[in-house]
Amino acid sequence: MLRFLLLRLGQSALLLLLVSALGFALLHLLPGGPLSQFALSAGMTQADMDRIAHQMGLDRSLPVQYLVWLRHMVLGDWGRSYRDQQPVLWVITSHLGATLELMLSSTLLAVLLGTWVGVLGAIKRYSVADYLATIGAMIALSIPTFWFGLVVIYIFSVNLAWLPAGNIATIGDGSLLDLLRHLIMPCVVLALVTVATWSRYMRSSMLEVIGQDYVRTAHAKGLAPRHVLIRHTLRNAMLPMITLAGLQVPTLLGGALVAETVFTWPGMGRLFLDSLGYRDYPVVMGLLIVSAVLTLVGNLLADILYVVADPRVRLG
Amino acid sequence: MSAVAGMATPLPAMSRRRWRALRRFARHRLAMFGVAAIVLLVLGCALLPQALPYDDLHIDLRHRFQAPLAGPHLLGSDPLGRDILARLLMAGRISLTVGFVAMLISTVIGVVIGVFSGFYGGAIGAALMRLVDAVLCFPSIFLLLALAALVSPTLPMLTLIIALTAWMEVARVVDGQIRALRGRDFVVAVEAIGASDLRLMFVELLPNAIAPIVVAATLNVARAILMEAYVSWLGYGIQPPTASWGNMLNNAQEYLTSAPWLALLPGAVITLAVASFNFVGDGLRDALDPRMDPHR
Numbered sequence: 384m385l386r387f388l389l390l391r392l393g394q395s396a397l398l399l400l401l402v403s404a405l406g407f408a409l410l411h412l413l414p415g416g417p418l419s420q421f422a423l424s425a426g427m428t429q430a431d432m433d434r435i436a437h438q439m440g441l442d443r444s445l446p447v448q449y450l451v452w453l454r455h456m457v458l459g460d461w462g463r464s465y466r467d468q469q470p471v472l473w474v475i476t477s478h479l480g481a482t483l484e485l486m487l488s489s490t491l492l493a494v495l496l497g498t499w500v501g502v503l504g505a506i507k508r509y510s511v512a513d514y515l516a517t518i519g520a521m522i523a524l525s526i527p528t529f530w531f532g533l534v535v536i537y538i539f540s541v542n543l544a545w546l547p548a549g550n551i552a553t554i555g556d557g558s559l560l561d562l563l564r565h566l567i568m569p570c571v572v573l574a575l576v577t578v579a580t581w582s583r584y585m586r587s588s589m590l591e592v593i594g595q596d597y598v599r600t601a602h603a604k605g606l607a608p609r610h611v612l613i614r615h616t617l618r619n620a621m622l623p624m625i626t627l628a629g630l631q632v633p634t635l636l637g638g639a640l641v642a643e644t645v646f647t648w649p650g651m652g653r654l655f656l657d658s659l660g661y662r663d664y665p666v667v668m669g670l671l672i673v674s675a676v677l678t679l680v681g682n683l684l685a686d687i688l689y690v691v692a693d694p695r696v697r698l699g
Numbered sequence: 700m701s702a703v704a705g706m707a708t709p710l711p712a713m714s715r716r717r718w719r720a721l722r723r724f725a726r727h728r729l730a731m732f733g734v735a736a737i738v739l740l741v742l743g744c745a746l747l748p749q750a751l752p753y754d755d756l757h758i759d760l761r762h763r764f765q766a767p768l769a770g771p772h773l774l775g776s777d778p779l780g781r782d783i784l785a786r787l788l789m790a791g792r793i794s795l796t797v798g799f800v801a802m803l804i805s806t807v808i809g810v811v812i813g814v815f816s817g818f819y820g821g822a823i824g825a826a827l828m829r830l831v832d833a834v835l836c837f838p839s840i841f842l843l844l845a846l847a848a849l850v851s852p853t854l855p856m857l858t859l860i861i862a863l864t865a866w867m868e869v870a871r872v873v874d875g876q877i878r879a880l881r882g883r884d885f886v887v888a889v890e891a892i893g894a895s896d897l898r899l900m901f902v903e904l905l906p907n908a909i910a911p912i913v914v915a916a917t918l919n920v921a922r923a924i925l926m927e928a929y930v931s932w933l934g935y936g937i938q939p940p941t942a943s944w945g946n947m948l949n950n951a952q953e954y955l956t957s958a959p960w961l962a963l964l965p966g967a968v969i970t971l972a973v974a975s976f977n978f979v980g981d982g983l984r985d986a987l988d989p990r991m992d993p994h995r
Contacts, residue, residue, distance in 0.1 A: 398829065398832055398833060398836065399836075401829060401830075401833040402833045402837070405834065406837070409842075409845070409846070410845070410849070413846070413850060518729065521974060521977050521981065522974050524977060525921065525925075525970050525973035525974035525977050526966075526970045526973075527925055527928050527929065527966060527970070527973075529929065529932055529948070530928075530948060530966030530970070531966075533948070533951060533952060533955060533962045534962070536955060537955050537959055537962065537963075541955055541956050541959075633835070633836070633839070636838040636841070637838035637839060637840035637841065640838070640841065641929065644933065645952070655841060655844070656844070659844060659848040659849075659935075660848070667845060670841070671837060671841060671842075671845065674836075674837060674841055675836040675837055678835075678836045678837075678838075679836060
């Protein structure tokens with residue numbers, strides 16, 4: 384187990400290195416580059432620009448710049464935001480909580496709802512409900528998330544006035560109920576795509592397990608169908624879903640960006656968009672790295688949990 | 700090979716299999732719906748604008764914010780009094796073109812990378828597939844927005860950028876297929892005759908991976924249309940006054956109370972288009988998979 388852990392950790396670290404080089408090259412090779420924010424201000428001469436470029440080390444070769452940047456990143460110095468001179472790491476972590484709240488709550492919703500829909504579709508295969516669930520999932524995957532957000536706001540905020548149209552909380556109201564009321568719509572909007580994916584995979588995973596010999600044996604020895612469904616079928620069908628959950632992180636992050644924009648939610652996605660608008664290179668770069676780290680952690684956790692959950696898996 | 704007298708000439712095995720796949724596809728109701736909707740959308744966007752009384756850029760200040768079916772503009776008008784139907788159709792030309800062309804580019808990139816990686820394997824294969832892994836670590840919307848915001852793209856650039864964030868799945872699929880077939884007898888035989896690597900890769904091996912490529916490409920059209928909508932909605936894609944389905948939703952949130960149709964109509968059209976391509980992709984996957992369940 385330790386060997387497996389170390390191996391996977393090493394692979395992830397190497398991949399992260401590759402990812403950081405890719406992100407760095409991307410942002411620095413694009414026209415404008417990190418200087419474009421300064422080029423926007425009035426009265427800048429070429430000499431001024433050259434001086435700033437020299438101060439920032441931008442006149443050195445790209446690999447050297449990368450190594451300098453990498454050293455700072457590893458030591459925890461992620462630079463300062465161009466916007467308010469705050470340390471980038473602090474800016475990002477102060478937005479991380481809101482995004483994680485959104486991602487975790489919508490994942491919980493998606494897992495519960497998706498499992499239910501998927502199991503139902505598998506037991507009552509080819510029924511009207513199964514057919515509707517299939518079509519529903521495909522349409523859910525096709526709806527632009529931001530537009531779904533607008534429709535939900537139109538119905539529940541504008542017309543019915545049941546829920547607040549945006550923000551994470553009412554200022555001055557610290558109650559849990561207030562937080563939940565703000566959370567409902569962004570959470571549902573973000574869960575839309577994941578519920579669809581989850582229910583589809585759950586259905587096919589269930590169908591695979593239902594056909595297994597041990598399920599037939601369980602039925603044959605007279606166990607209650609409900610018992611077989613929960614203890615034998617569902618438990619085994621959930622195993623591949625662990626992997627799926629781990630692979631969902633990039634999708635969730637992308638969805639969170641959209642949901643946060645529609646619902647003015649103060650998370651990482653909004654921060655990313657604001658920083659792009661301001662050409663705030665250090666923050667944009669930091670956010671790209673954080674999103675890649677979250678993705679890798681998701682994959683890693685899924686791999687480890689899978690081994691823990693399924694004793695049949697042999698570690699190579 | 701000649702047919703027995705008195706029997707109809709049997710079709711060669713290959714085309715018979717294709718015929719069966721086509722029949723399975725034609726029986727897939729959702730896929731047929733998708734095909735019909737795509738054909739209607741493409742024809743509508745190509746032909747209808749000329750037949751409409753309003754141009755998509757015509758500003759009609761006497762009929763601003765006209766609700767659908769409540770005046771001269773059939774599907775209503777926007778804050779400048781421009782005709783929504785005309786704008787939807789003209790936007791469709793842009794959005795559908797971006798979707799198709801981005802799909803073509805991303806498929807070509809994915810196929811080339813996948814073929815090389817699967818054929819040579821070893822260090823080259825590992826390096827290329829790690830590149831795929833690395834790109835997949837970024838949420839594609841983050842990557843897309845970063846590129847679009849920093850480049851301020853023209854229409855061809857935007858299409859290219861969308862393609863650059865969508866080739867990874869095709870590359871993985873093709874890599875897997877080629878890798879699995881690399882050591883088969885028919886490949887070794889052609890290699891022994893002295894065929895070049897390029898011939899082996901693209902003439903002998905690649906045709907065996909067509910089915911999953913077609914499926915992935917179809918789903919990529921849907922994805923590209925969605926991505927264009929996201930980027931344009933956020934203001935980094937197609938720039939006004941040129942209409943795209945995404946940028947028609949730009950200011951829709953402000954007018955949600957007073958003119959909800961501004962938000963509802965473009966979104967509904969995007970959903971229809973994307974769902975149609977997803978339906979077709981799903982139908983193709985079922986039809987092209989020989990292990991397909993006969994009951995559906």
